[in-house]
Amino acid sequence: MIANVLSIAGSDPSGGAGIQADLKAFSARGVYGMAVITALTAQNTQGVSAVHPVPPDFVAEQIRMVFADVRVDAVKIGMIANADIAEAVAAALSPHRGIPVVLDPVMIAKGGAALLDRHAVAALNGALLPLATLLTPNLPEAAALLGRAEAQNRAEMEEQARALLALGPAAVLVKGGHLAAQDSPDVLISAEGTSWLEAARVETRNTHGTGCTLSSALAAELAKGRSPLEAAQVAKAYLAGAIAASGQVSVGSGHGPVHHFHEVWQG
Secondary structure, X not given: OOOEEEXXXXXXXXXXXXXXXXXXXXXXXXXXXEEXXXXXXXXXXXXXXXXXXXXXXXXXXXXXXXXXXXXXXXXXXXXXXXXXXXXXHHHHHHHHOOOOXXXXXXXXXXXXXXXXXXXXXXXXXXXXXXXXXXXXXXXXXXXXXXXXXXXXXXXXXXXXXXHHHOOOOOEEEEEXXXXXXXXXXXXXXXXXXXXXXXXXXXXXXXXXXXXXXXXXXXXXXXXXOOOHHHHHHHHHHHHHHHHHOHHHOOOOOOOOEOOOOOOOOXX
16 A cells, blocks of 8 residues: 655745645655645755745644545654644644654755744743654754754764754754765664764755655655664665766756656656
């Protein structure tokens, strides 16, 4: 049976990140994708010019209608935009505990624009982190969630992952792509232990939507029944291939998207 996965996130009209990237990743990973939109953005590969949040009650109603009719095997949460939406999403998902939830705390766009209201961090921590099966921050996001300086090495990455685990998620994957290093390590911490996932760094500007793509691939693999570690291993390998093949697509003049369908499209 094909798994059904729901993304709750913002829309990127240029197609590289947000809901659009999530649906592509779901399809590439062999699951049926659904989408609840939390915010409309005006953006392209060069940056974000405007954000229009969806009213929280309407976000909640989108979620209610999906669950009222469709079996949901996993949920991915991306851009939340503000505290009211964070609380509405948490309330709408609370009756459905037991379904894997991947929380990607989207805070800053690739071009530097803020995608999360600064007042929303407390709501994100208090309302959504305890619902998460897997939390997937990059280094700046992990630091923002904890109110700390950004990790500069593996030891600090691991320490911040443990601090985030104490806030309630079942597992935490801190992504090390921002480290000043030749590789791109991620650390996964849960009650089962600590695992490092290694990958070579690919030199490319085409990194638009990498976080959205990884978290969606993780949700897809959890929906198939994989453990968080197994899902992380598969999803990281998929993203590495999508980044490596990003030069096969020609989209925009800034930070281009990854090639979500690198395993199935023949260029």
